[in-house]
Amino acid sequence: QVQLQESGPGLVKPSETLSxxxxxxxxxxxxxxxxxxxxxxxxxxxEWIGNIYHSGSTYYNPPLKSRVTISVxxxxxxxxxxxxxxxxxxxxxxxxxxxxMLRGFDxxxxxxxxxxxx
Amino acid sequence: QSALTQPPSASGSPGQSxxxxxxxxxxxxxxxxxxxxxxxxxxxAPKLMIYEVTKRPSGVPDRFSGSKSGNTASLTVSGLQxxxxxxxxxxxxxxxxxxxxxxxTKVTVL
Numbered sequence: 616q617v618q619l620q621e622s623g624p625g626l627v628k629p630s631e632t633l634s635x636x637x638x639x640x641x642x643x644x645x646x647x648x649x650x651x652x653x654x655x656x657x658x659x660x661x662e663w664i665g666n667i668y669h670s671g672s673t674y675y676n677p678p679l680k681s682r683v684t685i686s687v688x689x690x691x692x693x694x695x696x697x698x699x700x701x702x703x704x705x706x707x708x709x710x711x712x713x714x715x716m717l718r719g720f721d722x723x724x725x726x727x728x729x730x731x732x733x
Numbered sequence: 734q735s736a737l738t739q740p741p742s743a744s745g746s747p748g749q750s751x752x753x754x755x756x757x758x759x760x761x762x763x764x765x766x767x768x769x770x771x772x773x774x775x776x777x778a779p780k781l782m783i784y785e786v787t788k789r790p791s792g793v794p795d796r797f798s799g800s801k802s803g804n805t806a807s808l809t810v811s812g813l814q815x816x817x818x819x820x821x822x823x824x825x826x827x828x829x830x831x832x833x834x835x836x837x838t839k840v841t842v843l
Contacts, residue, residue: 660836663824676831717785726778
């Protein structure tokens with residue numbers, strides 16, 4: 616059974632970098648699919664942040680592209696999100712998920728709440 | 734890209750049907766048959782309910798069905814049950830390896 620688990624600091628100061636890691640079990644990242652980050656602002660909808668493919672190629676949501684980096688560590692079967700220069704507006708629940716063009720995001724982590732505050 | 738437009742709320746009595754719309758553009762919903770729908774209960778992660786516009790993952794009841802016409806996709810929940818009360822989000826491939834989500838619809842079972 617595929618499982619994903621987010622980890623990282625729950626509190627980040629403004630202007631600093633938000634860093635989260637998603638550890639995958641039950642499936643090898645290098646075997647296929649893409650691995651994505653999605654966030655949910657408080658009482659709001661979902662926002663796609665970006666994906667990293669098993670090949671290492673990355674694709675980011677244009678409004679966030681200048682601040683986002685997604686990387687993968689296949690030896691640890693995990694992938695990570697870095698979001699730089701954060702502000703209060705980046706306070707959200709951050710989810711990692713497995714996806715494909717055909718099936719959408721079929722497995723999700725439980726989410727990590729990140730608050731941006733001094 | 735802008736978020737796909739969904740009605741903020743929808744409701745129905747047990748046993749009835751409710752349909753949620755998801756309106757985009759020819760660059761996303763209208764341009765590709767890669768629309769998916771997610772159910773989210775409070776405090777939980779989203780769950781995939783429909784993919785490729787009409788397909789259901791294993792384990793999703795056949796009460797859930799999807800369709801698309803032009804730039805608008807729809808999710809219909811037939812035979813509403815109390816457990817169907819949740820938020821629902823659509824998502825679409827938007828070309829160039831980009832994806833966009835909908836604004837979300839809160840479904841209430843009266």
